[in-house]
Amino acid sequence: MSSKTGKPLKRRRNTLPLHVIAVIVGAFMVAPVVYALLGGFKTNSELSGNPFGLPSTWVTENYTDVLGSASFWRQMWNSTFIAISTTVLTVALSALAAFVFARFAFRGRELFFTLFTAGLMFPFAVAILPIFVLLRAFGLLDNPLGVILTQAAFGLPLTIIILRGFFRSIPGEIEEAATIDGCSPFGFLWRILLPMARPAIATVSVLAIVGSWNNFMLPLVVFSDESSWTLPLGIQQFQGQYASDTARILAYLILAMVPALAFYAIAERHLVGGLTAGATKG
Known part of the structure; x- marks a missing residue:
């Protein structure tokens, strides 16, 4: 050989x-x-007798009944609105902060950056009681802003870390050339850095959207009005309502997962590249 x-x-x-x-x-x-x-395509009796095999008769009513429910689409809209709003706010604020931490030298920069990253050490569940008190004081209970602002605040640390690493990897010569051409610092961020940072932005967007979509505890604390519920809360309510109808519950779970899985499948090719962006340059 x-x-x-x-x-x-x-x-x-x-x-x-x-x-x-x-x-x-x-x-x-x-x-x-x-x-x-x-x-979700089986009857409950078949699900008990043949849990892992293919359905002998494909029962589509479990899925069509869920799709025909007005509450499902309302919860889908609530989850979509909150996820997109959270992502836009998180990415916008993090991009500005990461740009400052990456491209400007000032006294105390690393200290401030450390304070931001320290947020990763505090689990969300630990802060749920003070968050509830704070949201109640600002009148944000039963308000989507209560969920959006809180999720954005907890999403800032990781997003800033990822974007800062990418921004620091951009050669200084590019910024110098843009400055000579009359580009302001914000113009350099908007016209040059952000277009070059598409893989990193796609990464943090996936993380923010999927995290918001799967968030159960915060909407549970904030929303008491059923019309404001998100899909995770709807799943819990649906499971309680149809406790004996396991097949329909499984159909509801699959339909609730589809949007997040579809978005992840579209943006997956950017995910690894965005997470490793800037890892070789400091």
Whole structure:
């Protein structure tokens, strides 16, 4: 065997354990989704007798009944509005802060940056009581702004870290050339940095949207009016209402997951690149 043939073979043998682990982890992640998807097409009796097999008769009523429910679409709208608003606010504020921390030198810069990143050390659940008191004092209970502002505040630390790393990786010569051409600092951010930072912006947008979409505790604390509920709250209410109808609950879960999974699938190719952007330059 030649050395040229032996090297690729050896490389494949070295990466085989990693591939096996990836397949096993992927199977553990996909199996519950496939189980719920197929379970939504079964009757409850078939789900009990044949939980893992294909449906003998595909029951589409479980999905069509959910899609025909006005409350489902209202909760879908509430979740979409809150997720998009949270993402826009988080990315906009984080981009401005990351730009300052990355491209400006001033006394106390690292101290302020450390204060921002310290927010990663405080779990959301620990702060839920003071958040509730604060939102009540500002009259933001039963108001989407109560969820949007809070989620944006907790999303700032990680978003600033990712965007700052990318902004710092941009060569200073580009900024100098833009300044010579009469570009202001904000113009440099808007016209040059942000277009170049699309992978990083896509990454933080995915994280913000999926995090907001799956958030259960904060909407539970903020919203008492059923018309303001998001999908996670709707799932809990639906599960309580149809406790014995497991197949319909599974259909509801799948339909609630579709928008977030679709957005993630579209933006997935930017995710890894955005997370590693700026990792090699400081």
